[in-house]
Amino acid sequence: MRTTFVVFWKATAIFQFGVAVAWGAPMLYKNQNQPDENVRYLQTVGFVLVAAVPMLAMSYLTAPFVKRVAIEIPDPARRSLHALLAFSRNVPPATRLEFTTLRAFPWERTTGVTMSDLRAIPAQKGRFANIELVKTKQYLEHRKKKGILMKVWEVLAEPRWKFYVKEGRSYTIKTRVPGVWENIAVAIKQQTLKEAEKELERLLKMKKALKTGHKRPMSRALPAIPIRISPPEAPKLRRQTLRSQAKR
Structure with missing residues (x-):
């Protein structure tokens, strides 16, 4: 019974679309009350698209x-x-x-x-x-x-x-x-x-892994210690005086 109901309404929607395309669209395109051909063309296309809505809706819903x-x-x-x-x-x-x-x-x-x-x-x-x-x-x-x-x-x-x-x-x-x-x-x-x-267990494991296991330890930079380089000391020279020469 339900199958017959669905088939009937699908066939009705298809028949309605066929009548609109074969009979309604040509009459609308040849309408002499509208002299502009472009307007007649747009009206015909819009009429066909609207007529297809029941058929498409029945196809989607069923x-x-x-x-x-x-x-x-x-x-x-x-x-x-x-x-x-x-x-x-x-x-x-x-x-x-x-x-x-x-x-x-x-x-x-x-x-x-x-x-x-x-x-x-x-x-x-x-x-x-x-x-x-x-x-x-x-x-x-x-x-x-x-x-x-x-x-x-x-x-x-x-x-x-x-x-x-x-x-x-x-x-x-x-x-x-x-x-x-x-x-x-x-x-x-x-x-x-x-x-x-x-799936829920997999997502929880991923969340836990992101919090703990897969975090990279943060590298702490060592404090910079200034190194002082003292200039080389010049060697001390002993002065020779006249007194030291006299002793010799």
Whole structure:
């Protein structure tokens, strides 16, 4: 039901934009009541931009909306619902998940993620997501190596970094495995808290190191002692007098 609601309003916004471009814009540009062609051109461009606002707003607001979640499940966990619930309570970090969302057009887009790369987002006014995909160091390094055309193509492919999955057993009771996603959501929140604690501990260590360990000792300059250099004394010469010569 919720998926149908989102698809309907996305299709409505796209249809409204198409009508504005195909019918409204040409009529506005050919308006004979405005003789200045430049003014007609500016009016047409402004009309098209305003008509695109609902479509862009719907694309942005509904981008994190998740239609379906698929989880990679090992064979032992497939044998019974009890085994599956036990697996969901202790999900390995390397478990693969697939989030199916809707593009700007009401078509599906699948994003593959790893359990260890997911973080819970706290509820906030104006925020339309509750799960975030962390951009790993490997991804950032790989993206730097891409050219401009590849980066533009990546943007056009509408990558997903935030997701919104309805929480609560009332939303998953109709599925064949109720309770599985609730356990996975709890695991995502727990690993988010652990990562936050590690980051806080790292920052505290850095702060402590800056205060104590990594400070260079201040070198104190010795007081300057004036050195007096006395001029060399001339050797004393004995005077020879007439009396001393007479004694000899």
